Amino acid sequence: MSYRTLLPALLWWGLSLWLLLKPAGEPSALPHFDKIGHFALFAVQAGLLGWGWRRAGLPHAVCAAWLACALWAGVSEGLQAWLTADRAAEWLDALADVLGASLALAGLGRFVAPAGKAV
Numbered sequence: 001m002s003y004r005t006l007l008p009a010l011l012w013w014g015l016s017l018w019l020l021l022k023p024a025g026e027p028s029a030l031p032h033f034d035k036i037g038h039f040a041l042f043a044v045q046a047g048l049l050g051w052g053w054r055r056a057g058l059p060h061a062v063c064a065a066w067l068a069c070a071l072w073a074g075v076s077e078g079l080q081a082w083l084t085a086d087r088a089a090e091w092l093d094a095l096a097d098v099l100g101a102s103l104a105l106a107g108l109g110r111f112v113a114p115a116g117k118a119v
Contacts, residue, residue: 005055009048013072016041020076024086038093039100042069046101050108062105073097 019041046069053061073094081089 005052009052012048035096038096042097043100043104047104050105069101070098
């Protein structure tokens with residue numbers, strides 16, 4: 001497996017770790033606006049991870065990427081509650097995370113071929 005295909009996903013994961021654990025900013029005037037951020041953050045993460053694993057030839061790359069993102073959604077919410085003073089774990093955030101990952105991975109197979117194959 002080429003680790004170069006995973007570099008974008010790892011860099012994005014580092015950015016998401018920082019964004020999810022940094023002190024909270026001012027709340028948005030729009031209720032639940034942060035859910036859009038969670039959705040987008042995990043959609044990109046899932047897309048990059050699924051793309052990297054699929055290009056590397058990992059069997060069941062889309063399922064593996066979804067499971068990794070679902071696990072990270074739960075872990076990140078726990079870390080927010082445990083490691084930050086002004087954030088809390090919210091099940092709606094985790095739901096937005098998983099929905100973002102699901103949507104991104106639903107179409108991945110249409111656009112990214114496994115290693116050595118054409119779309």
